[in-house]
Amino acid sequence: MKIRGCSIEIFRFKHDTVVRNFLSNSSGPVNLVKPISPMPQRTVPVLPNKYIEETTGAFQANFKNCKEFVKYRYNEEYPPSHIRNCLPEKPTDIKGVDQVVYKHVHRKQMIRKLPTLLSSKFFTLKFFPDSHHVSLARKSNIAYTFTNRGGFNLNDPLLAKSLTEYKGKYKKLAFFQEKLCPLDTAVGRAKYRKFIKRSLFESLHKYVKLPKDLDQVRGVFFFRFTIVPATESDKQQVMTDLDSALNVLLKSNSNYKSQLLNVVKEQNKAFRNGQVLVKEVKMYNTIGARNVPGYYSKLPYIDDMKKLL
Incomplete structure (x- = not known):
């Protein structure tokens, strides 16, 4: 020094x-x-880390070359659970859809004509089965998507209505001009989406027990969020609502299922089994994605038109 x-x-x-x-x-x-x-000068002795167990070194590996390692690490015969015909192994296995779906479902009021699976104060839920051409653009066997349109000021519809109808002398204050909604923030939307995905995952594992049950839930769950659950009782109510929705979906002989099948046939015919949708999807996120070890198709069901009604 x-x-x-x-x-x-x-x-x-x-x-x-x-x-x-x-x-x-x-x-x-x-x-x-x-x-x-x-x-x-004091020297600190380097002591062996007793928490790290010695394993086989890289020089002792049984791989002769990188191709053998890639074949071992990325087994094409055993793809990830989200593209196999099974329940998701973890909540993150419930993935979304291609971005063109959001515009496509609003063509000719497609989403409005689809029967509502469940409507509560927290969300409205509709379902595109795997026999609907929209499901061709899903990224996992059981997928979900959502729209952020909606929500109420201060997360309360009655209070939002009262603030809108207020005509007093304080009407021009900034408080009455701005809208404070949890869904207007990125954090609020992300937390709500993660909670919905986790709750849907738990409901699926609770009620889907047989292969025929799995056939009924394959497709895309389409949520329209309204109110964000703020308390533990609200969150419990959301989980109860999802349980009710799955029970309706698993009933084969119901008015909802008959209406759904009729609408699916009509919309598949009107949109030529999704030929327009298939042309607009983005198959790869990056150039050369197919050459990356362990690559699996972003849209594994895009060519699965044989299941369409």
């Missing part, structure tokens, strides 16, 4: 010399002041 062009040892020597010269001219004894001794 250097201080103003000199090392710390030289600085200490000069400092001691100045102090001793000063004390030699004074009446006090010099031996009362001890010189500053240089600090010894």
Whole structure:
């Protein structure tokens, strides 16, 4: 270490010399002041980490080349659960749809003509089965999507209506001009979506027990959010609503299922089994994605038109 062009040892020597010269001219004894001794350098011993167990080194691996490793690491015969005909293994296996679906479902009021699976104060839920051409653009066996349109000021429809109808002298204040809705923030939307996905995952594993049940829930769950659950009782109500929706979906002989099948046939015919949708989808997120080890199709069901009604 250097201080103003000199090392710390030289600085200490000069400092001691100045102090001793000063004390030699004074009446006090010099031996009362001890010189500053240089600090010894301390080394920290490197101890073995007892929490890390020794494993087979890279030089002892049984792979002769990188191709063998890729074949071992990315087994094409056993694809991820989200594209197999099974329930999702974790909530993140419930994925979304291609971005063109959002515009497509509003053509000729397609989403409005689809029967409502469930409507509550928190959301409205509709379902596109795998026999509907919209399901061709889903990214997982059981997918979900949503629209952020909606929501109420201060997360309360009655309070929002009262604020809108207010005509008093404070009407021009900034408080009455702005809209404070949880769904207007990225954090609010992300938290709500994650909660819905986790709740849907739990409901699926609770009620889907047989292969025929799995056939009924394959497709896209389309949510339209309205009110964000704020309390634990609200969250419990959302989970109860999703349970009710799945129970309706699993009933084969119901008015909802008969209406749904009729609308699916009508819309598949009107949109030529989704030929327009298939042409507009984005098959790859990046150039050369198919050459990446472990690549699986972004839209694994895009060519599965044989299931359409």
